[in-house]
Amino acid sequence: MSWLQDPATIQCLYIVAFALFIYGLMGLTGPRTAVRGNLIAAVGMAIAVLATALTPGMGNWWLILLGIALGTAVGVPAARKVKMTAMPQMVALFNGVGGGAVALVAWVEFRQSNGFTGEPLYVSIATLFAAVVGSVSFWGSNVAFGKLQEILPGRPITVGRMQQPLNLLLVLITLFCGVAVVAGGTSELLMIGLLVASALLGVAVVLPIGGADMPVVISLLNAFTGLSAAATGIALNNTALIVAGMIVGASGSILTNLMAKAMNRSIPAIVAGGFGGDGTTASASGGPTDKTVRRTSASDAAIQMSYARQVVVVPGYGMAVAQAQHAVREMAKELEAKGVNVYYAIHPVAGRMPGHMNVLLAEADVPYEQLKEMDEINGEFARTDVALVIGANDVTNPAAHTDPGSPIYGMPILNVNESRSVIVLKRGMSHGFAGVDNELYYDPRTSMLFGDAKKSVSQVVEELRAL
Known part of the structure; x- marks a missing residue:
C-alpha cells in the first residue's frame, strides 16, 4: 500500500479526477450527452474521494464511512423521487448543503489549529473566506428553498429602509471577526461570531429577493458554494477541491451574469432585492384599457x-x-x-x-x-x-x-x-x-x-x- 500513499500517486489521481470533472462538464452542454457527462464527473469525484482517503494520516474511517452511508441514504432516494416541479427546491437545498459543509470544515480547522496558530497567512485567509461564503450560501439557499417550497412567502420580505444598513452592519461584524482572527485572535467566540454574522447576512440578503429573481439567485448561490470549496481546497492543499470549486464557481458566475442580462438587470440590483411578487395588480400607467379576455376551447x-x-x-x-x-x-x-x-x-x-x-x-x-x-x-x-x-x-x-x-x-x-x-x-x-x-x-x-x-x-x- 505504500506506493498508493505516495504523494506523486495521490497527485496523479487528483489530476485524473479533475480531468474527468472538466470532460463531464463538457457533456452537460446538450441533453443527449448530459447523463453521460454526469456519470463521468461522478467517476471523477469517486477517484478524488479515493485519493483523499489514501492521504497519509487520514483516520476516523468509521466516521467517514458513516458520513458516506448517511449521505447516500438521504441523497439517492431524494434525487430519484423528486418531481420535476420540485427540482429547483432540491437544487437550492443540495447546493446549500455543500456551503454548510465548507463552513463546518473551516470551523474544525480553526479549532484544530488553535486559531490558525503557526499556519501561513494564506491558510487563515482562505479558510475564513470559505467559512463566510459557505455560511452565506448555506443559509441563503435554505431561504431560497423555503420560498420555492412556499414555506416562506415568495414576495420580498424586508425591514424597509433599514434593510441595507442591516446588511452593512452584518458585513462589518463579519469583517471585524475575520480581521481579529487573522491578527492573532484565538478565541472561538470570534469564529462563532463570524459564522453567525455571515449566516444572518445570507438570510438578510435572500429574504428581500422576490420570486422573479429566484432562478438568478440559485445560480449565484451555486457560484458562492463553488468559490468557498475552492478556498477550502487552497487551505487544505487539495488539488481536486480547488479545481472542482473553481469550475463550479466560474460556471455559476457566468450563468448568473447571462441570466441577469436576460432580465436586463444587474447582479447588484438583484441582490438588493425587491423585484417580484409584491402583489402589484397593474402597471403604473394602467396597462391596457380593454380588460376583456377572449376564451377558446x-x-x-x-x-x-x-x-x-x-x-x-x-x-x-x-x-x-x-x-x-x-x-x-x-x-x-x-x-x-x-x-x-x-x-x-x-x-x-x-x-x-x-x-x-x-x-x-x-x-x-x-x-x-x-x-x-x-x-x-x-x-x-x-x-x-x-x-x-x-x-x-x-x-x-x-x-x-x-x-x-x-x-x-x-x-x-x-x-x-x-x-x-x-x-x-x-x-x-x-x-x-x-x-x-x-x-x-x-x-x-x-x-x-x-x-x-x-x-x-x-x-x-x-x-x-x-x-
Missing part, C-alpha cells in the same frame, strides 16, 4: 393549429406544475404529422431554475434542434401562425416593452404578441412572479384556454386526432 385550438404553417410553443412554470411536457410532445407529433412546423421558445429565466424548461422538454424526448433560445426565436414570431403559451407569464408580457412604469420594463421577453394568433393555457388570471398584469391576455389576437395545462393539451391532442 380545445376543439377550436386544435382546428387553429392544424391549419397553421408554423406553431411555436412557449413553455413556462405552468407546464412544470401540470407535468404537461409529455402531452405537449404528443401534440407536437400530431401537428408534425399534418405538416406543421413546431418549435419551442425558451426564455433564459422561464421556470424556477436555470434550464428548467430544457430539462422538462428533454425528459419528454423533444428533439434538441426544436428548442430555440430567445434571441433565435424572436425573429420567427412575425412568421408564426399560432403561439401556444403554457403558463409563461412575465417572460411574454409586452409591458416590458411598452410600459415605462412597469417593474419589468426593459426586461427582454419572447415577442409572442407579434404572432398572427396567440393561445394562452392557464388555470386563471393570476399574475406571474413579478406580480403584474400581463397585457398579452387582453390583445385581440389572444384567446385563453382555461384549465389544467396537461388536461387542456390532452384534449387538444384528442381533437387533433379526430380531424
Whole structure:
C-alpha cells in the first residue's frame, strides 16, 4: 500500500479526477450527452474521494464511512423521487448543503489549529473566506428553498429602509471577526461570531429577493458554494477541491451574469432585492384599457393549429406544475404529422431554475434542434401562425416593452404578441412572479384556454386526432 500513499500517486489521481470533472462538464452542454457527462464527473469525484482517503494520516474511517452511508441514504432516494416541479427546491437545498459543509470544515480547522496558530497567512485567509461564503450560501439557499417550497412567502420580505444598513452592519461584524482572527485572535467566540454574522447576512440578503429573481439567485448561490470549496481546497492543499470549486464557481458566475442580462438587470440590483411578487395588480400607467379576455376551447385550438404553417410553443412554470411536457410532445407529433412546423421558445429565466424548461422538454424526448433560445426565436414570431403559451407569464408580457412604469420594463421577453394568433393555457388570471398584469391576455389576437395545462393539451391532442 505504500506506493498508493505516495504523494506523486495521490497527485496523479487528483489530476485524473479533475480531468474527468472538466470532460463531464463538457457533456452537460446538450441533453443527449448530459447523463453521460454526469456519470463521468461522478467517476471523477469517486477517484478524488479515493485519493483523499489514501492521504497519509487520514483516520476516523468509521466516521467517514458513516458520513458516506448517511449521505447516500438521504441523497439517492431524494434525487430519484423528486418531481420535476420540485427540482429547483432540491437544487437550492443540495447546493446549500455543500456551503454548510465548507463552513463546518473551516470551523474544525480553526479549532484544530488553535486559531490558525503557526499556519501561513494564506491558510487563515482562505479558510475564513470559505467559512463566510459557505455560511452565506448555506443559509441563503435554505431561504431560497423555503420560498420555492412556499414555506416562506415568495414576495420580498424586508425591514424597509433599514434593510441595507442591516446588511452593512452584518458585513462589518463579519469583517471585524475575520480581521481579529487573522491578527492573532484565538478565541472561538470570534469564529462563532463570524459564522453567525455571515449566516444572518445570507438570510438578510435572500429574504428581500422576490420570486422573479429566484432562478438568478440559485445560480449565484451555486457560484458562492463553488468559490468557498475552492478556498477550502487552497487551505487544505487539495488539488481536486480547488479545481472542482473553481469550475463550479466560474460556471455559476457566468450563468448568473447571462441570466441577469436576460432580465436586463444587474447582479447588484438583484441582490438588493425587491423585484417580484409584491402583489402589484397593474402597471403604473394602467396597462391596457380593454380588460376583456377572449376564451377558446380545445376543439377550436386544435382546428387553429392544424391549419397553421408554423406553431411555436412557449413553455413556462405552468407546464412544470401540470407535468404537461409529455402531452405537449404528443401534440407536437400530431401537428408534425399534418405538416406543421413546431418549435419551442425558451426564455433564459422561464421556470424556477436555470434550464428548467430544457430539462422538462428533454425528459419528454423533444428533439434538441426544436428548442430555440430567445434571441433565435424572436425573429420567427412575425412568421408564426399560432403561439401556444403554457403558463409563461412575465417572460411574454409586452409591458416590458411598452410600459415605462412597469417593474419589468426593459426586461427582454419572447415577442409572442407579434404572432398572427396567440393561445394562452392557464388555470386563471393570476399574475406571474413579478406580480403584474400581463397585457398579452387582453390583445385581440389572444384567446385563453382555461384549465389544467396537461388536461387542456390532452384534449387538444384528442381533437387533433379526430380531424
